[in-house]
Amino acid sequence: MNRVLSAATALLACCYLTGCLTNARNDGDPGYKAEIRWTSFGVPHIRAADEHGLGYGIGYAYARDNLCLLADEVLTVRGERARFLGREGRSSAGLDNLRSDFFFRWLNDDEAVAAFLASQPPAIRQLLSGYVAGYNRYLGEISETRRPAACGDADWLRPLQEEDMARLVRRLLVEGGIGQFAEAMLAAAPPQDAAPAARVSTLSLERLQGFALERGSNAIAVGGQRTENGRGRLLANPHFPWSGGLRFYQMHLTLPGKLDVMGAALPGMPLVNIGFNRHLAWTHTVDTSSHFTLHRLTLDPEDPTRHLVDGRSLPLRKTTLAIEVREPDGHLSRQTHDVYESSFGPVLNWPGMLDWNPRHAYALQDVNLGNTRALQQWMAMNQASDLDDLRTALQDIQGVPWVNTLAVDDQGNALYMNASLVPNVPAERLAECADQALLAQGLPGLDGSRSDCDWQPDPGAAQPGVVAGRHLPLLQRGDFVQNSNDSAWMSNPAAPLVGYSPLVSRENRPLGARARYALARIGGHGERPLSEDFLIRLVTDNRVHLADLILDDLLAFCASRAADHALTAACSALASWDRRAALDSGLGLLYFQRFVAALAEPDAAWSHPFDPQHPLNTPRGLAWQKPQVARQLEQALREATHEIEQARWPERTRWGQIQFATRGDARISIPGGDGHMGIYNAIQSRPDADGRLEVVGGSSYIQLVSFDERGPVAKGLLAFSQSSDPASPHYKDQTELFSRQEWRGLPFTREQIDADPNLQLMRIEEPD
Numbered sequence: 001m002n003r004v005l006s007a008a009t010a011l012l013a014c015c016y017l018t019g020c021l022t023n024a025r026n027d028g029d030p031g032y033k034a035e036i037r038w039t040s041f042g043v044p045h046i047r048a049a050d051e052h053g054l055g056y057g058i059g060y061a062y063a064r065d066n067l068c069l070l071a072d073e074v075l076t077v078r079g080e081r082a083r084f085l086g087r088e089g090r091s092s093a094g095l096d097n098l099r100s101d102f103f104f105r106w107l108n109d110d111e112a113v114a115a116f117l118a119s120q121p122p123a124i125r126q127l128l129s130g131y132v133a134g135y136n137r138y139l140g141e142i143s144e145t146r147r148p149a150a151c152g153d154a155d156w157l158r159p160l161q162e163e164d165m166a167r168l169v170r171r172l173l174v175e176g177g178i179g180q181f182a183e184a185m186l187a188a189a190p191p192q193d194a195a196p197a198a199r200v201s202t203l204s205l206e207r208l209q210g211f212a213l214e215r216g217s218n219a220i221a222v223g224g225q226r227t228e229n230g231r232g233r234l235l236a237n238p239h240f241p242w243s244g245g246l247r248f249y250q251m252h253l254t255l256p257g258k259l260d261v262m263g264a265a266l267p268g269m270p271l272v273n274i275g276f277n278r279h280l281a282w283t284h285t286v287d288t289s290s291h292f293t294l295h296r297l298t299l300d301p302e303d304p305t306r307h308l309v310d311g312r313s314l315p316l317r318k319t320t321l322a323i324e325v326r327e328p329d330g331h332l333s334r335q336t337h338d339v340y341e342s343s344f345g346p347v348l349n350w351p352g353m354l355d356w357n358p359r360h361a362y363a364l365q366d367v368n369l370g371n372t373r374a375l376q377q378w379m380a381m382n383q384a385s386d387l388d389d390l391r392t393a394l395q396d397i398q399g400v401p402w403v404n405t406l407a408v409d410d411q412g413n414a415l416y417m418n419a420s421l422v423p424n425v426p427a428e429r430l431a432e433c434a435d436q437a438l439l440a441q442g443l444p445g446l447d448g449s450r451s452d453c454d455w456q457p458d459p460g461a462a463q464p465g466v467v468a469g470r471h472l473p474l475l476q477r478g479d480f481v482q483n484s485n486d487s488a489w490m491s492n493p494a495a496p497l498v499g500y501s502p503l504v505s506r507e508n509r510p511l512g513a514r515a516r517y518a519l520a521r522i523g524g525h526g527e528r529p530l531s532e533d534f535l536i537r538l539v540t541d542n543r544v545h546l547a548d549l550i551l552d553d554l555l556a557f558c559a560s561r562a563a564d565h566a567l568t569a570a571c572s573a574l575a576s577w578d579r580r581a582a583l584d585s586g587l588g589l590l591y592f593q594r595f596v597a598a599l600a601e602p603d604a605a606w607s608h609p610f611d612p613q614h615p616l617n618t619p620r621g622l623a624w625q626k627p628q629v630a631r632q633l634e635q636a637l638r639e640a641t642h643e644i645e646q647a648r649w650p651e652r653t654r655w656g657q658i659q660f661a662t663r664g665d666a667r668i669s670i671p672g673g674d675g676h677m678g679i680y681n682a683i684q685s686r687p688d689a690d691g692r693l694e695v696v697g698g699s700s701y702i703q704l705v706s707f708d709e710r711g712p713v714a715k716g717l718l719a720f721s722q723s724s725d726p727a728s729p730h731y732k733d734q735t736e737l738f739s740r741q742e743w744r745g746l747p748f749t750r751e752q753i754d755a756d757p758n759l760q761l762m763r764i765e766e767p768d
Contacts, residue, residue: 032056032133033765039747039756042722042730045252045262051123054255055130055270056137059160060764062249062267063138065723065730068151070135070267073245075156077167079105083324083332084156092244093171095182101323102337103182106346107174108167116166119372124379127270128165133766135160148725168268169374171245176402177292177366184348188340190304191358216485217285218514218680219404220522220538222530223478224412231707232408235535236274236283239675239682240700242661242720248274248701250718252748253382261382262748264701264718271378274701276712276748279385281705282407284400285483289422290503291368291402293455294354295344295448296435297361304358307342310451316340316347316361344448345369353441363448365455367421370463373399381405387413387476394419395469398462404483410707416481416491418473418505421466424458427501444503473497473505480522480530484514484680490615493519508612510619513678517545519616532715535704538680540741542581542671545678547592551579553607553622554595557633560624567634570595570641573651581673581681583656583739587649589673590658594640596677605629647691656739659685659693661720663732668739670695702743714746 034048034057042065046057062070073092075081081089081097091100117125136159144152151157171179178185217238224230240246245267252262253272263275274283300306300313307314319339324332340347342363348354354362377399384390387409394405400420407415425433425446433453438445447453455465462469473488475481481491488497488505498507511519521538522530551574558571570591577588599605607621623629649658656669675682675698683698703716719738722730737744747753 031766032130034060034134034763036061036762036764037753038760039753040758041734041744042728043250043252045254045753047254050255051126052130054253055127056134056766057764058251058253058270059131059134060138061251063135065725065728066249066267067139067725068148068157069244069247069724071151071157073168073267074160074164076100076245077104077108077171078164079108079323080156083326084154086326086328092241093179098323098325098335099183099186102186102321104167104171105321105323106319106339108170112170113163113166116170116372117162121376124375128162131165131270132160132162134764137764137766148727150725165268168245172266173368173371173374173401174366177368178346178364181348181364184350184354185339185346185364186337188347188349188356189338191356192304216675216682217283218484218518219283219285219406220480220482220518220530220535221406221408221414221416222480223408223414225478226480226530227412227706228529228531229708230412231410232281232412232414233530233532233535233706234281234283234406234408234704235538236701236703237539237680238274238283238285238700239698241697242695242700243724247720247724248718250701250722259383262714262746263703269378271375272382273378274703275382276703276705276714277382277384278711280387280390280407280409281703281712282381282390282405283703284403284405286485287402287404287418287420288485288487289418289420289505290444291421292364292366292444293423293425294435294438294443294445295342295363295365296438296445297342297363298449299359299361305340307361308449309343314343316342342448344454365423367423367466368401371399371401371421373397373462374401375399386411387415391415391417391474396462398466398469406481406483412478414477414479414481416473416475416483416488418488419469421463422472422504423455424461424465424467425455425501425503429453429456430501430503467504473500482515482518482522484512484518486511486515490515490519493616510610511615513545514675514680514682516616517543517678517680520545523616532704532706536743539699539702540681542673542679542681544579544581544589544592544673546596547579547677549620550622551592553624554633557622557624557630561634566641567637570637581655581671581679583654583669583671585655587644587651587653589655590644590649591640593674593677594643595636598636598639600632600635605632659683659695661695661735663735664726666732668732668735670739671741672698699738703746704743712748714748715743716746717743
């Protein structure tokens, strides 16, 4: 596409360069004004004179690329999926339409939404109202024939409301808490009222524990001691869904003299969540902290709808939720559902784990239900001028819901912070109050019959009952810090972070394979600078670190079973495999992946089990000489062989023929694989009807930011592309780049933006 500048747009370009934008909100003038300059791959650079105009430009640009996606997410957070779509179907949050509607009607009731909006400062309210106006402007511009096919004739494609913005943010906030227990909350009913077949939850520990992987990340913040010019360098590699309400969007936001930030944002967010500005760059990784607690309620013997706290009988509050459901014949029926809440929070029912019986029940207390500060937090981060500003903002505002923050600045400082919201239950109190049965399952359980086991005040905290920001893990260094969804403990092995409540961080636990891979590569690099090329190759090499830890022993086991022809195909494929998840990697990767999944009791198979004194190189190796381990390995290899034989993959099959992303009629080969196996380029995929693997999440917005004397020097990409509309030219362009592992430069300065060969310029304003 060539640059097209009409006389009007040329004048606007001149205005952009000379800073002659006028205020978009003069007294008595309710209009919104913004400039949008799209560069290659459809990235909008939005400039306005105030927050009204900036939000207006963001909403317009986002609607142009993802109108149907946002409309569908709004349908979810309004609790109206069943009203428009009927009983069948599921939301991007993973709930069927009925349960989704009941949950979001509870979460986003009118009182909670109004309170959230009322707590926002004027600048945030202006961003939100501007976003709504911009989205609705685009919706009003397109005729019925120009609407995206996915929602063009849908009666649920409606104008956005400011309340919808609050609903979208609140959905994001509870992803790490009650959002993971929505089915259990809706399954809860007094013992005499329960209808087991209708109310059984589909929760599993594996699903809960997979939260950090599915929404995980890698990050390395390099300080000036390990860069060529003494300035900071950041690798951001978040692993997020490729569709739905957590799908990132690239954008660049400018308020002259006030804000100049570029990066990526989640749907409905009028600020950058992960990005960089003139002086610093930051990213997030899902943390291991607890953002909720479970309280074991002692029920009143006289009434299972009351619970005892310090001997006092307190009622469980019942709320009757109502939704409309479109039935197959088109008429709307009214459905109701009762939700029960204790003094701590909603009551759950998870059969076999969190049962509501005549004696006990369990309630969940979510720290982020009281978090109204998330947008203020990211605004402060977007505007921070150095790491001191960033650190202070994180500690004082405490609006980050469930992620770590890693950052660098142009002065050569590198920072790790676990500044998310965590319930304040000091370690000594936790020892007295813990529900040991739940703790054994990895769940933060407390005695709900004692008030002194509830969350405690912490002076200086931004919210009652949370750990104050200054008491959370922090490490600032001149060499590096890193995180790949482990606790704070080994952010840098030279300075372990220890001594925190288990709800905040735990030491002496095995590190994940991705963190071990990064630390092994950094450790093997000596004292040389951690160059851009070094950091890029951590991702693009697609190395399977778990193979480096066990494959030699597995091949030795294969050699000892050379006479067993049932294992020949698997062993041959593993022996010839390059230990990578690249497009040209052989079928050995699939055998290895299936072998790891089939390995029973994997912790018992290590030849060198985990040693907290040597966390970087244990566990490792397979004790294949032990008969019981040999039986495990043989069984796992047989299962892997059977699965692959069933799929009928030819011997010369490459990984790029197996894993892909669908874009229209095209299948785009995707490198990377399961992060559990230590693949830094973590990709989550699901089998399709043909046995291939369709990508659903993983590496998403990738940015590598360095600094020179002029400012940030950035490169990266958005793995799934900007637009979710198949008719858009930006539906698959970056996905093709990701397939080829090509990272592009990210234009940030005016000169870089103007030099883009595909520049498009548009000025929008609200009609009088």
